Amino acid sequence: NAGVTQTPKFQVLKTGQSMTLQCAQDMNHEYMSWYRQDPGMGLRLIHYSVGAGITDQGEVPNGYNVSRSTTEDFPLRLLSAAPSQTSVYFCASTQQETQYFGPGTRLLVL
């Protein structure tokens, strides 16, 4: 039981490049979410999904897309990276109300 896994651990992008942050969980949780963490601002919700085929926007969705084709996977896509997207990204899956976070992806956009 690996819990919530994220890849890559660290990524450097140039402005305008695209990439996908991967997130997977093996706990059969229906609810998954993506957060970004910036210094002094806590964690902010980007997108979430209540089950396969269903996604919705959180507090800061602009510049990000998500899809949920399976219960296990919830990738986050940056279509055209901007320096303002430099952050640490955490994926989480939820059982009842308890959220379990992945190890995070540190993204630097130059």
Added chain:
Amino acid sequence: GENVEQHPSTLSVQEGDSAVIKCTYSDSASNYFPWYKQELGKRPQLIIDIRSNVGEKKDQRIAVTLNKTAKHFSLHITETQPEDSAVYFCAASQGSARQLTFGSGTQLTVLP
């Protein structure tokens, strides 16, 4: 939407003393209040949570209190130890929605 404010942003205590971190929330419909601990470079980990039908909850050296009328909740750590040093986040959600709104965090430093 929900707004969660957390104070203080930094807190230093001597080993063995108590530490208190306070949060206020804006949405009276919120009914689930977790606290997370995040060590440097690591993921946030749940340390304790409380639901709105309970006023206080304890787990060894950690306790959380909730005042629904005033819309604030607090984390209390007693007999602090150096390994308690970390960033602590409070959060709030309407339980069925499961969308957490986080406070901005408190850097706790326990001095030996």
